[in-house]
Amino acid sequence: MFNDSTASPVEQLYTRHRTWLRGWLHRRLGHRADAEDLAHDTFVRVLCSRQDVGELRQPMAFLAKIANDLLINRWRRQAIERAYLEALAARPEALEPSPEERLLTIETLLQLDSLLVGLSMPVRRIFFLSQLDGLTYPQIAAQLHLSVAQVQRAMGKAFSVCYASRFE
Structure with a gap:
């Protein structure tokens, strides 16, 4: 690994809290692989943010907020996809869109949902x-x-x- 004293603040945050974050997400999702994915996405968000994580008073609360937002987005996306697929199931098979059209429609619905949230x-x-x-x-x-x-x-x-x- 690396020496904690020479590690960047993000590396220190990752080292100290990744196990806790994965467990926190696993309890909410019930699947270890999904928890791993969301934990990874959480730290990607941390890396992309311009926040000075070295000065955080409550790093676990900071990580939980980011992870919870990602979790809500994930559930919103699943609900939109489920509603769209249910609507497709009610259509005659001859009118079924291609996989590309489905993906574009779901992406458009997600963009619209995020606009109107x-x-x-x-x-x-x-x-x-x-x-x-x-x-x-x-x-x-x-x-x-x-x-x-x-x-x-x-x-x-x-x-x-x-x-x-x-x-x-």
């Missing part, structure tokens, strides 16, 4: 009813027991987030 659930639901289900504003308003003006305001919020993301 800051919006409230009602606004997201209205956006999806409009953009994915093709419902008109009056149809959405009737289905959700809202006014058309409320639906328009919600769509305005969602579109402003999408528009702003194009210029970041």
Whole structure:
């Protein structure tokens, strides 16, 4: 290995806490290989961040926050993929997309989800009813027991987030 006194702060963080982090993730995931993968991804995030890890007061809390965010992203991705595959299963086999189309659709849905994550659930639901289900504003308003003006305001919020993301 290496001498802890000459190691960089990231190397020290890794050496001191990798075993704990893998165990913490294993308890949440139930699979050792998945825990290894997420622990690795956590330290990759640490390396890519510009945070001075040598000055951390609570390094385990720091690592747990990063790992938990990665875990949430993983579960969100799995939920989106599962919903998409369920929707595909309901379609006739002749209309089934190619593996490339599936991957592109899932990636697009994940990007859209990450864009809209800051919006409230009602606004997201209205956006999806409009953009994915093709419902008109009056149809959405009737289905959700809202006014058309409320639906328009919600769509305005969602579109402003999408528009702003194009210029970041």
